[in-house]
Amino acid sequence: MSNDKAMFDIHMTTNLFGRVSLEPPFRTYQHVTLNNFEGGAFSYIAPGTRLPGVTLGRYCSIGDNVSILSEHPTDWLTTSPLAYKSIFPDGFNAPKLLEFDNLKTTFIGNDAWIGADVRIKTGVRIADGAVIGAGTVVTRDVEPYTICGGVPAKTIRKRFGADVIERLLALQWWKYNILRDDLPLNKIEDALVALERRAELNELAIYSPSRVRIFREDGAIKGMPDNG
Numbered sequence: 001m002s003n004d005k006a007m008f009d010i011h012m013t014t015n016l017f018g019r020v021s022l023e024p025p026f027r028t029y030q031h032v033t034l035n036n037f038e039g040g041a042f043s044y045i046a047p048g049t050r051l052p053g054v055t056l057g058r059y060c061s062i063g064d065n066v067s068i069l070s071e072h073p074t075d076w077l078t079t080s081p082l083a084y085k086s087i088f089p090d091g092f093n094a095p096k097l098l099e100f101d102n103l104k105t106t107f108i109g110n111d112a113w114i115g116a117d118v119r120i121k122t123g124v125r126i127a128d129g130a131v132i133g134a135g136t137v138v139t140r141d142v143e144p145y146t147i148c149g150g151v152p153a154k155t156i157r158k159r160f161g162a163d164v165i166e167r168l169l170a171l172q173w174w175k176y177n178i179l180r181d182d183l184p185l186n187k188i189e190d191a192l193v194a195l196e197r198r199a200e201l202n203e204l205a206i207y208s209p210s211r212v213r214i215f216r217e218d219g220a221i222k223g224m225p226d227n228g
Contacts, residue, residue, distance in 0.1 A: 010214060010221050020214045021226045023058070034214075040110065040174075041209060053103045053122065057110035058174040063134065064116040070102045071122055109144070110174035129159060129168065144169060160188065167192055171199065177207040 007024030014028045018036035027044040028034070037051055040058035045051070048065040056062070072079040084100040086093045104123030108114065112126055115134035120126070125141045132138060133149030133156070142148055145159040145168065158165065173195055181198070184190040198204045213226040 007209075008212070008214070008223065012221065014221065016214060016216050016221070017052075021211050022214055023211055024209050041177075041207065042174075042179075046116070051106075054106045054108060056108045057112065057128065059111045060108060061113045062108075063114055063118065066114050066116070066118045066120070068103070068106055069119050069121050069137075071104070072102065073100055110172075128174070129165070131159065164188060164192070167196070171195055175206050176204050 007026075008022065009025075009027040011028050011030050011032065013030050013032075015031075015033040015035075017034070020034045020037045020039075022039045023041035025041060026039050029045065030047040032045045032047065033050040033052075034045075034054075035050075035052035037053075038055045039045075040056055040060065042058050043056055043060040043062070045062040046064040046066075049062055050067045051062070052068055054068060072081065073083070076083060081087060081100075081102065082092075083094050084098045084102070086097065102122070106120060106122055107125045109126060109128035109130065111129045113131045114120075114126070115132055115136065117135045118132050118138065119136075120132075120138045121140075124138055126132065126138065127142055127144040127146070129145035130142045131147040132142070132153065133147070135151070136149050136153045137151045138148065139152045142153070143155075145165045147156045147159060148154060149156050160168070171192070176195075178185075178195075181194075183194055195204070211226040212223040214221065214223050216222070
């Protein structure tokens with residue numbers, strides 16, 4: 001990926017379709033599929049995950065075999081996609097294809113952790129700081145800093161108390177490169193106080209890397225500036 005190689009670690013088996021735009025640094029592991037995807041800095045995607053039509057925030061951890069579930073019409077004569085998509089040979093499709101959006105944009109916020117084998121309904125919004133347990137099926141929006149699990153997903157608990165969550169959302173620490181600072185990352189209160197003080201003193205610089213469009217060409221994964 002030429003000059004972008006140091007900022008990206010896109011595994012050679014990554015499948016890329018449509019427009020894939022990433023902020024550096026970003027990493028994918030084996031057999032990830034990205035289709036019309038936007039990814040934020042400091043995020044990674046584990047093996048076997050398929051993310052079509054997803055906008056992903058920064059500092060996210062996406063586990064193995066996560067996938068987005070497409071929609072089918074439930075109030076039509078048939079739930080089959082043959083009414084709006086050609087999937088069979090000529091003569092075995094609807095004479096007039098109808099309009100139906102079976103893949104909406106799915107939003108995953110910043111600092112989200114999506115466990116292995118999670119299934120997410122297309123169009124869902126998973127807010128900042130959320131944690132989705134392994135094997136969960138997410139059918140509805142998930143609130144900030146909420147831990148969910150089960151089939152379908154149910155709230156287990158909040159990661160922090162309401163006051164801490166309010167401070168985290170106000171600070172929006174993911175706007176910064178926190179790895180440049182010696183922060184006590186394992187102590188939420190101490191880390192918050194340190195970041196809040198630096199913000200008050202205007203000592204925090206917004207991390208604004210240039211987005212890069214990632215694509216495959218001649219068998220190689222390459223990058224070029226994404227100008228919108």
